[in-house]
Amino acid sequence: MLLSWTKYSSICNRLIHTVAKQKSNGKKKVIVLGAGWGGFQFVRYLNRKKYDVTLISPRNHFLFTPLLPSTTVGTLEFRCIIEPVRTLPNLQYYQAYCDEISHKTNQIRCRDYFNRNKEFSLDYDYLVCCHGAQSNTFKVPGVEEHAFFLKQLSDARAIRNRLMELFERASNRFISEEERKALTTFVIVGGGPTSIEFSGELHDFIVEDVAKWFPDVKTRVIVVESTDHILGSFDSKLTDYAMGILKSRSEITLKTNTHVKHVGPNEVSLSNGEVIQCGITVWSTGLSPSKLTSSLQFLKEERSGRIYTNDHLQVLCDDKTTVTNMFALGDCATPMDHSLPATAQVAVQQAKYLAQRLNKKDFHLKDPKDIRNDDYSKFNFNNAGMLAYLGGYGGVADLKKAKATGFSSWLLWRSVYITRLVSFKNRLLVGMFWFKSFVFGRDISRF
Amino acid sequence: MLLSWTKYSSICNRLIHTVAKQKSNGKKKVIVLGAGWGGFQFVRYLNRKKYDVTLISPRNHFLFTPLLPSTTVGTLEFRCIIEPVRTLPNLQYYQAYCDEISHKTNQIRCRDYFNRNKEFSLDYDYLVCCHGAQSNTFKVPGVEEHAFFLKQLSDARAIRNRLMELFERASNRFISEEERKALTTFVIVGGGPTSIEFSGELHDFIVEDVAKWFPDVKTRVIVVESTDHILGSFDSKLTDYAMGILKSRSEITLKTNTHVKHVGPNEVSLSNGEVIQCGITVWSTGLSPSKLTSSLQFLKEERSGRIYTNDHLQVLCDDKTTVTNMFALGDCATPMDHSLPATAQVAVQQAKYLAQRLNKKDFHLKDPKDIRNDDYSKFNFNNAGMLAYLGGYGGVADLKKAKATGFSSWLLWRSVYITRLVSFKNRLLVGMFWFKSFVFGRDISRF
Numbered sequence: 001m002l003l004s005w006t007k008y009s010s011i012c013n014r015l016i017h018t019v020a021k022q023k024s025n026g027k028k029k030v031i032v033l034g035a036g037w038g039g040f041q042f043v044r045y046l047n048r049k050k051y052d053v054t055l056i057s058p059r060n061h062f063l064f065t066p067l068l069p070s071t072t073v074g075t076l077e078f079r080c081i082i083e084p085v086r087t088l089p090n091l092q093y094y095q096a097y098c099d100e101i102s103h104k105t106n107q108i109r110c111r112d113y114f115n116r117n118k119e120f121s122l123d124y125d126y127l128v129c130c131h132g133a134q135s136n137t138f139k140v141p142g143v144e145e146h147a148f149f150l151k152q153l154s155d156a157r158a159i160r161n162r163l164m165e166l167f168e169r170a171s172n173r174f175i176s177e178e179e180r181k182a183l184t185t186f187v188i189v190g191g192g193p194t195s196i197e198f199s200g201e202l203h204d205f206i207v208e209d210v211a212k213w214f215p216d217v218k219t220r221v222i223v224v225e226s227t228d229h230i231l232g233s234f235d236s237k238l239t240d241y242a243m244g245i246l247k248s249r250s251e252i253t254l255k256t257n258t259h260v261k262h263v264g265p266n267e268v269s270l271s272n273g274e275v276i277q278c279g280i281t282v283w284s285t286g287l288s289p290s291k292l293t294s295s296l297q298f299l300k301e302e303r304s305g306r307i308y309t310n311d312h313l314q315v316l317c318d319d320k321t322t323v324t325n326m327f328a329l330g331d332c333a334t335p336m337d338h339s340l341p342a343t344a345q346v347a348v349q350q351a352k353y354l355a356q357r358l359n360k361k362d363f364h365l366k367d368p369k370d371i372r373n374d375d376y377s378k379f380n381f382n383n384a385g386m387l388a389y390l391g392g393y394g395g396v397a398d399l400k401k402a403k404a405t406g407f408s409s410w411l412l413w414r415s416v417y418i419t420r421l422v423s424f425k426n427r428l429l430v431g432m433f434w435f436k437s438f439v440f441g442r443d444i445s446r447f
Numbered sequence: 448m449l450l451s452w453t454k455y456s457s458i459c460n461r462l463i464h465t466v467a468k469q470k471s472n473g474k475k476k477v478i479v480l481g482a483g484w485g486g487f488q489f490v491r492y493l494n495r496k497k498y499d500v501t502l503i504s505p506r507n508h509f510l511f512t513p514l515l516p517s518t519t520v521g522t523l524e525f526r527c528i529i530e531p532v533r534t535l536p537n538l539q540y541y542q543a544y545c546d547e548i549s550h551k552t553n554q555i556r557c558r559d560y561f562n563r564n565k566e567f568s569l570d571y572d573y574l575v576c577c578h579g580a581q582s583n584t585f586k587v588p589g590v591e592e593h594a595f596f597l598k599q600l601s602d603a604r605a606i607r608n609r610l611m612e613l614f615e616r617a618s619n620r621f622i623s624e625e626e627r628k629a630l631t632t633f634v635i636v637g638g639g640p641t642s643i644e645f646s647g648e649l650h651d652f653i654v655e656d657v658a659k660w661f662p663d664v665k666t667r668v669i670v671v672e673s674t675d676h677i678l679g680s681f682d683s684k685l686t687d688y689a690m691g692i693l694k695s696r697s698e699i700t701l702k703t704n705t706h707v708k709h710v711g712p713n714e715v716s717l718s719n720g721e722v723i724q725c726g727i728t729v730w731s732t733g734l735s736p737s738k739l740t741s742s743l744q745f746l747k748e749e750r751s752g753r754i755y756t757n758d759h760l761q762v763l764c765d766d767k768t769t770v771t772n773m774f775a776l777g778d779c780a781t782p783m784d785h786s787l788p789a790t791a792q793v794a795v796q797q798a799k800y801l802a803q804r805l806n807k808k809d810f811h812l813k814d815p816k817d818i819r820n821d822d823y824s825k826f827n828f829n830n831a832g833m834l835a836y837l838g839g840y841g842g843v844a845d846l847k848k849a850k851a852t853g854f855s856s857w858l859l860w861r862s863v864y865i866t867r868l869v870s871f872k873n874r875l876l877v878g879m880f881w882f883k884s885f886v887f888g889r890d891i892s893r894f
Binding site (some may be wrong): 059060061074077078079081082083084086087092093094095096110112113114117118120153154157164165168169171172174213214271426429431432436439440443444445446447 | 454471505508524525526529530531533534539540541543559560561562565567600601611612615616618619620621622660661740762772858871875876879883886887890891892894
């Protein structure tokens with residue numbers, strides 16, 4: 001289709017590099033890159049009547065990532081946890097990539113998401129970079145081609161379809177035992193919250209649904225983690241608890257202190273020499289900088305490749321001078337003096353902080369060159385704690401004032417996330433589907 | 448993935464032609480082909496404790512087709528209107544194609560849906576063919592490659608994603624007016640219930656949602672029908688009413704007495720010489736026999752290619768002798784003496800009729816060769832009428848005792864279909880999503 005559109009568009013249209021057709025309505029132009037926890041929430045909190053706001057993102061919706069693992073097995077349906085960008089009024093949206101930022105001329109160059117030959121440029125007064133990061137493959141061969149990531153809804157859908165394929169194939173009586181064993185072996189690489197929550201959801205699915213509808217199928221889940229413990233960012237007691245839970249499950253094997261050396265189409269080679277024949281490899285081992293971040297010539301954190309900002313979230317040039325009208329927050333950046341984790345919580349607090357600054361009485365009237373930081377407080381991350389679901393109505397909660405495990409953590413996990421969803425509609429749908437999955441089980445159709 | 452699995456499987460596994468590993472438990476073996484209105488409903492009504500029942504279908508769920516058009520725009524979510532085959536107990540299911548039927552040896556040859564090199568054979572005592580039909584392209588060039596069909600959920604998902612793509616692209620301010628016009632022109636080919644209901648759902652989506660979230664986008668919908676009227680199977684007064692409704696809509700153009708000559712990637716050529724630049728072509732012009740039906744050497748209806756049966760739904764050989772233990776029903780067949788329309792209603796009545804016969808007191812004890820038709824009534828189709836939704840809370844109802852149009856038909860349409868859904872879970876979900884779409888609108892995310 002893409003190719004044919006290219007053909008269809010006349011040659012002169014092919015590489016249009018249209019510069020800034022934006023209407024000038026006297027308002028300052030704010031361009032936001034990304035529709036995640038940083039970008040979407042920033043725009044949501046921003047008083048959009050004061051500015052001419054444009055959002056650029058290849059994804060036309062906000063995704064409530066903490067509930068993404070639940071959608072891989074159908075505990076929740078995909079569309080329960082997203083909110084279209086366009087539901088925010090007073091916002092111009094382009095489904096596009098940002099390829100280049102020229103902070104000296106205050107211009108960005110974009111490429112249409114669908115027609116990748118179509119380029120256009122936009123001017124800005126303020127640029128807010130919240131374009132996130134991508135899954136880190138650690139350059140392990142085969143990951144890009146054969147592993148399933150778990151960052152977007154399309155990833156969750158691919159995993160769900162693959163799981164259903166594997167269960168259907170494994171239940172065919174005419175295959176060999178060896179093939180059946182390979183089909184029903186699932187490898188999860190990484191011991192962070194996403195991986196562990198995915199293993200928890202998978203456990204629920206296997207115990208509650210697969211056992212019922214595919215009684216002949218026995219599943220093996222292998223979790224591979226390179227350090228000696230999972231949920232590294234949690235309190236060590238909670239980590240031990242979570243490891244105990246995982247080890248107590250008959251279908252789960254936890255392999256700590258183990259690296260993945262190679263991922264093949266149906267096998268994974270480990271650092272201990274073991275080669276596991278498997279039906280699916282789910283890869284969730286942290287983040288690496290996106291193409292855009294890598295291409296930018298700013299000061300960056302060496303370890304993570306994230307853009308360095310000052311404590312007002314302004315981007316820093318190589319010579320440590322500040323780009324006063326360019327902000328970066330969320331997974332793509334970190335304040336230089338206080339390195340922060342790449343979590344949703346940080347991004348949303350930063351987004352709110354920055355939006356509040358731009359909402360201040362006469363900020364929108366100022367010349368971007370004239371803004372001074374001394375009349376506004378620095379960003380200060382307030383860690384509210386962490387939650388992780390482990391499956392089987394149990395979880396771990398690492399809060400400021402308390403640590404909790406088991407059923408109470410699960411209750412807290414559900415309560416917190418249902419209230420944090422960005423719309424009443426989503427809260428209704430999520431509540432409905434939790435009820436539906438509890439009463440009727442998960443759907444095992446594949447299409 | 449497919450290729451790699453082939454590699455992985457050892458050579459000896461590649462073309463396994465395993466014959467009938469089925470356990471013999473003394474029960475007669477019933478094999479059912481297809482999981483649609485015929486196959487799924489037959490199995491549902493069949494007393495499966497009396498038989499050893501196996502269902503073969505490339506689709507692992509039953510699809511409630513009358514509500515399929517609603518899912519193309521998100522009035523309903525995809526998974527509201529399906530029911531997994533495996534939720535029926537006492538049933539062996541294979542996600543596979545049936546390639547060959549040997550009625551003389553009572554054996555079928557199947558091919559795995561995922562690993563198409565994997566073949567296996569099954570024996571049967573009774574074979575029930577309900578494998579349906581496929582969309583009829585009338586051999587118009589380009590249809591197969593460029594048009595979107597509307598028969599399966601994957602078709603509906605593809606249409607939905609394409610529509611969202613087109614709206615997003617058309618809302619980009621940096622494209623030419625000519626390109627925008629092409630992107631927002633949608634062509635629907637065929638004037639049957641599926642096409643017209645799709646145009647109705649599209650109308651609702653455009654008026655209620657697109658107008659709100661894409662205010663700059665103006666849509667054109669062109670319905671092309673080869674005869675001089677739409678909804679040909681309905682009463683002529685209802686047809687006129689429906690045509691009046693369509694013509695009254697500013698975005699819809701109805702072109703009757705017009706054929707499609709060619710479908711390109713972004714254009715449609717009509718018999719009147721017109722060439723329409725468009726973003727999507729949805730093709731729903733009736734049915735043609737499936738590959739399996741075409742390959743079978745039985746008596747067939749010349750016009751439609753459907754398998755001829757007697758009035759007991761038994762398949763007829765070329766010499767008009769009956770294959771007593773092989774039945775055919777639904778879209779793939781028709782009784783020779785009473786040609787029936789290829790509708791869900793016919794299929795489900797036939798399925799029920801046949802299941803009741805097999806459920807009869809000692810039928811399961813008989814030798815298939817010994818069954819006689821004189822102790823069982825012939826199949827008799829009882830036409831309950833037809834319903835079609837036209838959008839804008841209006842429809843047409845062509846019932847035995849009454850004809851109705853407008854809001855009352857819409858109410859009837861919704862009431863009938865929600866009660867006909869095969870599970871309470873589906874009824875709950877459909878009701879919920881009707882409410883959700885009414886109150887919160889349809890989701891415009893694309894992933």
